[in-house]
Amino acid sequence: MASAPLDARRASTRVRTDPRSMNREALAARTITGYLWGSRSSLWRGLGLALLRSLAVAPCPWLFQRMIDVAVPARDSIAILELGGVFLLLLAVHYIFSVWGANEIAKAMAQMMVEMRSRIFFKLQFLSFGYLDQQKTGRLLSKYAFDTQKVEALLYNILNQFLPNILYGGSIFVILAVLNWRLALVLALILPAYGIAKYHFFARIKLSNNEARLAQEKLTGTASEYISALRLVRSFGEERQAEADLDRTSSAFARSRVHQSYVNAVFGTFWYVSTQVIALVVMAGGALLAIRGTISLGTLFAFVAGLPVVLGPIQAFVGLSEQYFVGRESYQSIKELVDSAYVESWHGRRRTDRLRGEIVFDRVSFAYPSAPDRRVLHDISLQLRPGEHIAFVGPSGSGKSTLANLLLGLYAPGEGRILIDGVPQAEWDMRWIRRQLAVVLQDSLLLSGSISDNLRFARADATEDELRAAARQANAEEFIARLPEGYATLVGERGATLSGGQRQRLAIARAILRNPPVLILDEATSALDYESERLIQEALDRLSAGRTVITIAHRLSTIRNASRIIVLNEGRIVEEGDFVSLIARGGSFARLVAAQNTGDGFLRP
Numbered sequence: 001m002a003s004a005p006l007d008a009r010r011a012s013t014r015v016r017t018d019p020r021s022m023n024r025e026a027l028a029a030r031t032i033t034g035y036l037w038g039s040r041s042s043l044w045r046g047l048g049l050a051l052l053r054s055l056a057v058a059p060c061p062w063l064f065q066r067m068i069d070v071a072v073p074a075r076d077s078i079a080i081l082e083l084g085g086v087f088l089l090l091l092a093v094h095y096i097f098s099v100w101g102a103n104e105i106a107k108a109m110a111q112m113m114v115e116m117r118s119r120i121f122f123k124l125q126f127l128s129f130g131y132l133d134q135q136k137t138g139r140l141l142s143k144y145a146f147d148t149q150k151v152e153a154l155l156y157n158i159l160n161q162f163l164p165n166i167l168y169g170g171s172i173f174v175i176l177a178v179l180n181w182r183l184a185l186v187l188a189l190i191l192p193a194y195g196i197a198k199y200h201f202f203a204r205i206k207l208s209n210n211e212a213r214l215a216q217e218k219l220t221g222t223a224s225e226y227i228s229a230l231r232l233v234r235s236f237g238e239e240r241q242a243e244a245d246l247d248r249t250s251s252a253f254a255r256s257r258v259h260q261s262y263v264n265a266v267f268g269t270f271w272y273v274s275t276q277v278i279a280l281v282v283m284a285g286g287a288l289l290a291i292r293g294t295i296s297l298g299t300l301f302a303f304v305a306g307l308p309v310v311l312g313p314i315q316a317f318v319g320l321s322e323q324y325f326v327g328r329e330s331y332q333s334i335k336e337l338v339d340s341a342y343v344e345s346w347h348g349r350r351r352t353d354r355l356r357g358e359i360v361f362d363r364v365s366f367a368y369p370s371a372p373d374r375r376v377l378h379d380i381s382l383q384l385r386p387g388e389h390i391a392f393v394g395p396s397g398s399g400k401s402t403l404a405n406l407l408l409g410l411y412a413p414g415e416g417r418i419l420i421d422g423v424p425q426a427e428w429d430m431r432w433i434r435r436q437l438a439v440v441l442q443d444s445l446l447l448s449g450s451i452s453d454n455l456r457f458a459r460a461d462a463t464e465d466e467l468r469a470a471a472r473q474a475n476a477e478e479f480i481a482r483l484p485e486g487y488a489t490l491v492g493e494r495g496a497t498l499s500g501g502q503r504q505r506l507a508i509a510r511a512i513l514r515n516p517p518v519l520i521l522d523e524a525t526s527a528l529d530y531e532s533e534r535l536i537q538e539a540l541d542r543l544s545a546g547r548t549v550i551t552i553a554h555r556l557s558t559i560r561n562a563s564r565i566i567v568l569n570e571g572r573i574v575e576e577g578d579f580v581s582l583i584a585r586g587g588s589f590a591r592l593v594a595a596q597n598t599g600d601g602f603l604r605p
Contacts (some may be wrong), residue, residue, distance in 0.1 A: 130369030138224030154327025
């Protein structure tokens with residue numbers, strides 16, 4: 001059985017709308033309230049029902065007043081029963097609208113969060129690797145999972161609790177004002193109290209929540225990094241160092257949370273005391289007026305029943321204040337990513353039926369954005385003919401993988417240009433170009449799910465027969481047949497249940513399934529045992545037939561049949577030729593081969 005994650009990914013590919021067609025107006029808003037307003041078309045139904053539930057029970061204090069001032073003096077039991085029946089009917093209507101409205105709001109919010117997360121991931125696919133290289137995975141994950149969750153919780157409470165409570169309290173206030181406007185006017189003292197709170201507390205609450213959000217992002221990033229590197233930590237026996245680092249970030253987050261809680265506690269206590277003082281003034285004033293006969297006992301009872309409701313929105317605001325600032329910070333964190341200007345610079349739209357596979361590097365120079373003053377490629381000029389097998393070799397850091405990254409468009413050349421089939425790279429639709437290429441890496445990544453799921457990642461519409469044919473050509477069918485559930489066997493996260501050689505053969509089968517005109521092999525046989533290397537090399541030879549192949553080689557014995565070998569050193573081409581001629585020349589390549597044959601590894605020429 002396929003795992004849920006990959007099933008979900010395939011399902012989302014079929015049914016999800018293009019994120020570019022989503023409600024851009026909403027997410028373009030600078031503030032979370034603007035986002036809420038921009039999403040009003042999705043929310044009006046649920047919010048309308050939530051507001052109707054408040055209106056349904058608004059007359060209740062008036063019903064109490066009528067019971068005490070009219071029905072009781074008249075000793076009219078029927079009137080009391082009728083008023084009680086109306087009260088119960090209003091409660092029933094309130095119940096129906098509450099459940100219905102909460103469900104509608106929940107459905108609308110769920111869809112909005114699906115679209116927001118989709119928009120975040122969509123943006124990630126366009127961000128330049130110069131930006132992504134400097135971001136911790138945990139920080140990006142925090143935006144995708146945790147920040148959206150906080151935004152959802154805040155908006156749900158605003159729609160389902162805060163706004164209905166405001167309408168409810170406002171309606172009760174109007175009824176009380178009709179019963180006695182002087183006493184109701186005392187309740188207006190809440191407005192200056194709100195002004196004082198806003199002036200003294202809001203800036204501090206905003207700052208404390210910002211600090212807490214940044215501390216949480218750092219904690220998530222550090223934890224994600226160490227958890228994903230548990231094998232490294234335990235292999236080096238450096239558990240204490242990892243724990244100390246995590247404890248430092250955890251303590252910083254804890255301190256920010258303590259400060260955040262303190263500020264919110266001071267703010268909440270101020271509100272509680274203020275509202276209780278106002279309640280005391282209203283009740284004491286009402287009691288005195290009742291003693292003097294200025295108001296009736298029914299009106300006083302209506303104020304007693306309605307006062308908590310009128311003050312309810314204020315208490316709700318206090319309870320929501322911390323969540324509001326947390327949600328606002330989370331929304332700003334999401335906006336920071338979605339509005340990021342660090343996007344890939346490719347805007348071309350050119351496509352064709354199929355690439356021929358001619359590639360030209362025309363005086364290409366490049367430095368990574370994280371180190372702009374240190375060039376890793378210098379004035380590279382090189383032509384790859386269709387169907388040619390070319391190999392890049394050289395010491396670590398010589399620029400081999402960088403050339404492949406530039407061809408894939410993961411980075412743009414700093415100087416010079418790359419032509420594909422005679423057309424400048426900038427004119428091509430780079431996403432289409434990447435689908436014309438297949439990459440087999442040294443440590444091939446597999447997704448959690450079954451073997452067939454992973455193969456179909458290259459081509460979602462592949463049939464079972466095509467899967468088996470690709471596995472057969474990759475020398476993978478034999479080990480797949482021995483697995484408990486064959487192609488339905490789950491491989492675990494990153495293919496943890498398979499050996500390195502098995503993962504490589506699945507990666508090759510995935511590339512075969514794509515049938516690319518251009519193939520990039522990035523040290524695809526490094527760190528494998530002899531038998532695995534032999535099987536994989538046979539599969540690679542079959543995969544390479546009839547394609548333009550770029551091999552980034554560590555084991556030089558694997559490139560004997562390459563049409564040309566390009567020797568790089570410190571970002572420059574120092575030699576070029578086939579295996580035999582370069583050995584005979586006795587230069588840099590010959591010294592690399594000699595060093596590898598004697599077990600000394602790569603030596604700088």
